[in-house]
Structure formats: C-alpha cells, structure tokens
Amino acid sequence: MFWAARGEQVRREYEFRRQTRNLTTALERTTNRYADLLLSIGDLYHGVTPEAVSAETFSKFVQRSIQSYPGIQALEWAPLVLDQDRSHYEKKLRDMAQQSSLAITERDPQGNLQIAKLRPFYVPVTYLEPLQYNEAALGYDLASESTRFAALQQALRTGLPTATGRLQLVQETISAQYGFLLFVPIYNATSLSQSQDTDIPLSAPRSARLMTPSVTVDSSISADKINLDRDEFLQSLEDNSRIDGYVVGVFRLAEVLETSLKDLNHNLSFYVLDQTAYRPEKMLGFYDVTQRKLKIPTVEVLDLNQDLKLQCPILERCQQSFQVGQRTWQLIFIPPPHPWVVWNVWAVGAIGFLITCIVWVVIAHWQKELQQTRAMSDLKMRLFSMTSHELRTPISVITLSSQSLLLQGDLLTPHEQKRRIGRIQDSAQRLGQLVGDLLILARAEAGKLEIDRSIVNLKLLLETLLDAIPLKPGQHIQVDGIDNIPLVYTDAKILTSILTNLIANASKYSVEGSPIHITLAPQNQWLHIQIQDQGIGIPAAEQAQVTESFYRATNTGKIPGTGLGLAVVETCVEHLQGELDIVSNPSQGTCITVTLPCLD
Numbered sequence: 001m002f003w004a005a006r007g008e009q010v011r012r013e014y015e016f017r018r019q020t021r022n023l024t025t026a027l028e029r030t031t032n033r034y035a036d037l038l039l040s041i042g043d044l045y046h047g048v049t050p051e052a053v054s055a056e057t058f059s060k061f062v063q064r065s066i067q068s069y070p071g072i073q074a075l076e077w078a079p080l081v082l083d084q085d086r087s088h089y090e091k092k093l094r095d096m097a098q099q100s101s102l103a104i105t106e107r108d109p110q111g112n113l114q115i116a117k118l119r120p121f122y123v124p125v126t127y128l129e130p131l132q133y134n135e136a137a138l139g140y141d142l143a144s145e146s147t148r149f150a151a152l153q154q155a156l157r158t159g160l161p162t163a164t165g166r167l168q169l170v171q172e173t174i175s176a177q178y179g180f181l182l183f184v185p186i187y188n189a190t191s192l193s194q195s196q197d198t199d200i201p202l203s204a205p206r207s208a209r210l211m212t213p214s215v216t217v218d219s220s221i222s223a224d225k226i227n228l229d230r231d232e233f234l235q236s237l238e239d240n241s242r243i244d245g246y247v248v249g250v251f252r253l254a255e256v257l258e259t260s261l262k263d264l265n266h267n268l269s270f271y272v273l274d275q276t277a278y279r280p281e282k283m284l285g286f287y288d289v290t291q292r293k294l295k296i297p298t299v300e301v302l303d304l305n306q307d308l309k310l311q312c313p314i315l316e317r318c319q320q321s322f323q324v325g326q327r328t329w330q331l332i333f334i335p336p337p338h339p340w341v342v343w344n345v346w347a348v349g350a351i352g353f354l355i356t357c358i359v360w361v362v363i364a365h366w367q368k369e370l371q372q373t374r375a376m377s378d379l380k381m382r383l384f385s386m387t388s389h390e391l392r393t394p395i396s397v398i399t400l401s402s403q404s405l406l407l408q409g410d411l412l413t414p415h416e417q418k419r420r421i422g423r424i425q426d427s428a429q430r431l432g433q434l435v436g437d438l439l440i441l442a443r444a445e446a447g448k449l450e451i452d453r454s455i456v457n458l459k460l461l462l463e464t465l466l467d468a469i470p471l472k473p474g475q476h477i478q479v480d481g482i483d484n485i486p487l488v489y490t491d492a493k494i495l496t497s498i499l500t501n502l503i504a505n506a507s508k509y510s511v512e513g514s515p516i517h518i519t520l521a522p523q524n525q526w527l528h529i530q531i532q533d534q535g536i537g538i539p540a541a542e543q544a545q546v547t548e549s550f551y552r553a554t555n556t557g558k559i560p561g562t563g564l565g566l567a568v569v570e571t572c573v574e575h576l577q578g579e580l581d582i583v584s585n586p587s588q589g590t591c592i593t594v595t596l597p598c599l600d
Contacts, residue, residue, distance in 0.1 A: 079245035106144035163325025394427035474513030510535035537586035
C-alpha cells in the first residue's frame, strides 16, 4: 500500500508537470502567432510611404487575420504625426471617418477622452479594424500615456515586436478588464537603406527642433516609479524621419487566455504575472478552471507568494515563464486538491489480503513450476552463452568506471565524475534492455510468455516511453493520430517491449538531427502502428533474416547491438496475434508497420 500510494503521488506530479508545460506552450504559441501576424502586416509598409497604403487596403489586408484569430480585439496603424502637420492630419482623419468632430485625443487624469494637448509629435490611431466596438480608439494618441509610451520607445530602439504592460483599453467598457498592446515599428525606406548600407544603428542624434513631449502619467503607477527616457526616444527619430509609424495589435488578456486554452483538457487554475512590470502592476489575472474564465484578483503579489507556499511547498515546480513582446510573463499554477488515500491504494491492500489467502494454491503448483523453471533456465543458459560478448562490454564499462570513481574520485573534476557516472548509467540501461529481451525470447520459446490483456491508455504509455528512451542529439519524434486512439485493449508489457525496441532501433540506426515519425491509425478492430526513420536502412537481400535472433545486417558497421530487437518484436507480435511488415531502403530509411487486434 505504501508503494501504491507513492506511485499515485508520482503519477499526479507527472500529470501536473505535463499540464503546466502544455498550458504554457499553448499561451506562448498563441502570443508568438500574434507577433508574427503583426510582422507580416508590417510587410505591407515595406519600401513604400504610409500614404501609399489606404484605409481600404489596410482593411482588406487584415480582415482574414481578424477572422482567423478570435483573440484579437483590433489591428491598427498609427503613424508618427508632427505638431506642424496636426491640422492637416486631423482634416484627413475626419474626411476618412466622415466625422466632423474627430481629432487627436488623449485621456485626462480621470480617464475621460479629451482633445490632445500641443506637443512636438503624436502617434494617433488612424486605421482601425474592426471599427465596430472600437470607435473610441480612433484618433487616440498612443504617445500620450506612460505605459504605451514606454513600449513605443522600446520598439523603436530594438526594432522588435514590443508589448505594453497591463492597461485599460480606450475602447474598454468593463472596468475590471485588463488588456495590452503589441507594437511593431515601421521604419521608412530611407532609414532602412542607410542602416543596411552603412551598418549604422537605427537610433540617431537628436533633432534640435524636437522637445520633450508632455506625457500623461497613468494614475495606477506612482510618480516616483516612472523613468521614461524621453530624450532617447526623440534622439531615435533622426530629424523626424527615422520612423513612419507603428502596426499595433490590441488584445484583451481574458480573450487571449480563454481562446488559447479552450480546446485543452486540464484541471489547473493559475495566476498570470508580468515579471517585467513594477510590483503594483505585476498581477494580470487569475484563470479559474471551474469557470474557464480570467478574473482580476484582489490579492497582492506579496500575499500571493505567502498563500502559494501552503499549496505548493516547492514553488519552482508550480511556475512557468515565457516571453511576450520583450516582456516576461509568469504562470503560477495551483495544484488540484487530492484525497489523502485513494481507492487504488485500498485495492492494493485488498489484493494483498486475497493473495495471502490463496498461497496454498500456489504451493500446490510448486512442483510443476520448478520443472518449467528448470527448462527455462537451460534455455537462458544457451542464450546467455551466445551473447556473452555483448554482456561483457557494459559490465566492463561499469566495473572500470566505478573503480575509477572509487580510486580517483577526489582527483577528478566534477565534469569528469559526471562523464563516468553517465557511462555507468548508459551501460546499465543497455544491460537492462539486453536482459529484458533475452527473458522475452526465453519465455516465448519455453511457452511461458503469457498474454494479460487489459485496457491501456496508449497516449500515457507512449509519452512515458518517449521520456525514457534516450535519443541522439538533435533527434525528435513526431507522433500522429494519438488523440484518436485514447484506449486500447492489449497486454501493456508486451506492447511496451514492441514500441521500446522499434523506437530505440530507429534512433540507433539514424544520424543525429534526423526525425522519427510515429503514426497510429485505427481500422475496424485493428490498430496500425507505423514507425518511419531516415536511418541506414536494411539491405533488400537481408530483410527476411533480420527478425532472427542475434542476426545483424552487414551495413550496421560499428554501431553497437545484439541482433535481438526485431526478433523480440516479431515474437511479441505473434503472441498478440498481429502482423509485422518491414519496408526498408538504405537510401530512404526503414518503415516498420505493426498491426495488432486491440480495439475490440
């Protein structure tokens, strides 16, 4: 019961780590797609003047993106407008929107929109899609507020997509709702050509006629914590001609998270923090898994750390971080509650009691078991004698490396000690695989390889195998069709042996960096498992012999091996009443298909 409880705890920890990785990857993938989308929209302005891109052109170009990405609140074009051009710009803006009162706006200290004050330049929202529900943002000066201004400055300095901290969107109607913007700077053609020809950075000396702009401070941030380098931003403009404007993505945090996670199966709630922000602005929200919604919590970051220590003693296990527009977002996951003792632990106790009650049945069969064990022992002795040279190698490595550590451990550097321990571990794993293969073949030949079918979670089994099987540097495994076959009815141990040998062979006989493709496909009551590598392949004349014990193809060279892998696979497949098909070409790799009756 103790080990059953321990196993259940390990399973839960593994499932928790798996879910945290999946959720973090999903959010990171979504935000990266948004950044790539804005960069592709920026290509619309590459090599042309902003006037060459009309509102109609911009609208048509971004329509499909808005429809394809439901997490986007709006996509915008915001040009740099100098104060001397303000009147001309506002007239064009009114004509384009057909609103006689439209002008460049900003927020007053109370958060209400008003006509923007005079300053050397503005970055107003000019093209806006979709316009519906976002009308309030049209003409809003993005450089008039500290959080947006800091991101504009960072984007101009780096030339990379840059996210703002949390903020209240101009078009937002719900007070308890955070959003953020993503800026991509659009440099004019002259600046780009000069930068490419002379290797001069895009930032340049300050224009003598530009002055520090008047920036409205966000009331949620104390004044002593604001340190905006306005002079550096102005210097980067290079006489008002370094930059044409910005492509802007507008996002609500709740919609981004909820859209990214809606198709994921998980039971974890988590906090979202912006580690780049000041402490009062770090908290972005709390995702409640029961409601599948992002909420704005009232807890402070310092109090949050104290509360989490009770739920997650090792806080690092509950944290995952990723980059969003040059900012670091952190997810802090809340482990789900579990009962102290679960049903399977009690089941183990009951089974143990039953086993004790039926020991006398086992005693009655001892004589027969001893005879079969003796026959199996004779068979194993014959097999071991044939593989003695393969056993000596890992044993010698383990012996020599352990002796070296014992005698010279104090003289070896930590790196050298780690190398020797690694050799011992690799040799032990190789030795264990060899012994396991020999036992399967011995039991099969002695008629003792029994089939114990049960319902197996194929996805979990395959994930565990892929974590345990070592691959060469750069190799990666792609699995297709696993989500369509969650459960199968078969012998888990035999299926594990089949998959382990096939995947290990695919990795062993493939070069570093080559992919391995696993495809799972159901057909009536049969399951087809196909493993394709790009390795050295099997010569055509030898393909009929590779499933014989201890036989190795002539092109294996110095690659270590026993010649038992495919023999074990064929034996296991035959006992499961399946089929094995091998198609190989030395120039294209090997494709092995296993067909098993396990979908009844």
